[in-house]
Amino acid sequence: MKTLITPGKRITLDQFGSWPGTRHVFGEEVYAVEAALASRRPLLIRGEPGAGKSQLARAVAHELGRLFVPEVVHSRYEAHDLHWHFDAVGRLGVAQALAAGIGREDADTQLKESKFLRPGPLWWVYNWKSALYQNSHCKQGGTIPERPSKWQPGEGSVLLIDEIDKADADLPNGLLESLGNGAFTVPYIHKTIKQQQENPPLVVVTTNEERELPAAFLRRCMVLRLELPKDxxxxxxxxxxxxxxxxxxxxxxxxxxxxxxxxxxxxxxxxxxxxxxxxxxxxxxxxxxxxxxxxxxxxxxxxxxxxxxxxxxxxxxxxxxxx
Missing domain, CATH: 1.10.8 (Helicase, Ruva Protein; domain 3)
Structure with missing residues (x-):
């Protein structure tokens, strides 16, 4: 059986952003990765903290030459944070500054909702060119994900949604449509963002199992359990x-x-x-x-x-x- 990644292969991972340099060895879990890629389903990785769940996503991106976009979930995280970020506070501040002595036409231009809209992680991995365009037109553009040397959007990406169990059930439920259909709609610009058909992104979701995930979400995933040997x-x-x-x-x-x-x-x-x-x-x-x-x-x-x-x-x- 031919696989994109050979079980038993050892690689060195250089420092990447806040991620330190390390080494990684692939095991039988490469078949779960292959299944997720072939089925175009997210890969949910279960396991106790420190089992190597997050590093597997990074190692796969490195080995396949893909863009790696990591996102750590926290307790206040909502599904739209993975799709887009709308700076309502910033828009309100501009509106207050424009409240006196400015023409209505100029105000409408400066308060246009698209100027306060930044792409989220799913937007970057689904459609890089669209995300890059939107980021450049935002008044306070976000950080552009770090790209591998000579990487092109058609070469694919890996999105890591880390520790999804930190958020409540609304987060995974809010991802059902975008992960299941490979697309989501951005309300502020009334535009549907679709994932590229050639080399679609691999979405890796990790959980430390502090909270049970909704059954509907699990049905849309390939599931890998990383466990240390029992004996x-x-x-x-x-x-x-x-x-x-x-x-x-x-x-x-x-x-x-x-x-x-x-x-x-x-x-x-x-x-x-x-x-x-x-x-x-x-x-x-x-x-x-x-x-x-x-x-x-x-x-x-x-x-x-x-x-x-x-x-x-x-x-x-x-x-x-x-x-």
């Missing part, structure tokens, strides 16, 4: 492999193993308390600290045991248990 030995070996990938010889082999076993112990303790367990992110944080603070295996092991609780015991329940 103890499998988890330890998985983490050691990730440690080798990210730090190479900077972290000694026995240190990689010891850190993985420490994390496994704290995962079990966290599960007993019914709280979110530490995961891959905490493991890599420990190794990053250790490799930056010591060189020899002996020194690294000593540092590991001095700093491990700062990375692993973040819940007050685990702290009291440790005492």
């Amino acid at each position: 103890e030995s499998g988890l330890v070996e998985y983490l050691i492999e990730r440690g080798r990938l990210h730090f190479g010889d900077d972290c000694k082999e026995n240190v990689l193993k010891e850190a993985a076993e420490l994390l496994q112990e704290d995962r079990l303790a966290a599960q007993d308390f019914g709280i979110t367990p530490p995961g891959q992110a905490e493991y890599l944080d420990m190794l990053r600290a250790v490799s930056g603070m010591a060189d020899s295996e002996r020194d690294q092991m000593e540092v590991l045991h001095k700093i491990k609780d700062y990375a692993l015991k973040k819940s007050p329940y685990l702290e009291s248990d440790a005492d």
Whole structure:
């Protein structure tokens, strides 16, 4: 079976905006990516924090040479924020400034709604040229997404809608039409924005499962679950492999193993308390600290045991248990 991305392939991701440089290895999840691309459906990625959900979207964009547009959802986020941003406050300020001593015709021009309308992430990935045009005609144009070198709109994009479970159900419900039909209407300019037919965007949605998503939204997605291995030995070996990938010889082999076993112990303790367990992110944080603070295996092991609780015991329940 031929795929766009080969399972097992390792790549280096350079720094991108606020995203640090890192390394990534593709696994069987490439088939979920392929299915989403072929079916033109969003890819919903479930999993605990630090499982690599967001990085997968970035890695796919890098490997396929696509534009990468990340958007992090927050509690006050609404569906239209992914489509467009209308600066009602800015328009009101202009209206107040124009209230005295100006001709009506000039006021109508300066208060035209399209002058206060900025494209949102879905607009950028659905129709780059239209978004670029609208952004240039807005009084306070937004930030243009960072493009790969020599990238052209026809080469496609990846939109990351990160942590959609932070918002309430109105957000995913408000995306049903635009994600299902590949189009949405902008009311202020009465224009329908349609995704390009050649290389349509891959929309990746992540959830930490803090809130259940609507069934109608799930039906429109391909769903991938990223999980750490359940059994103890499998988890330890998985983490050691990730440690080798990210730090190479900077972290000694026995240190990689010891850190993985420490994390496994704290995962079990966290599960007993019914709280979110530490995961891959905490493991890599420990190794990053250790490799930056010591060189020899002996020194690294000593540092590991001095700093491990700062990375692993973040819940007050685990702290009291440790005492």
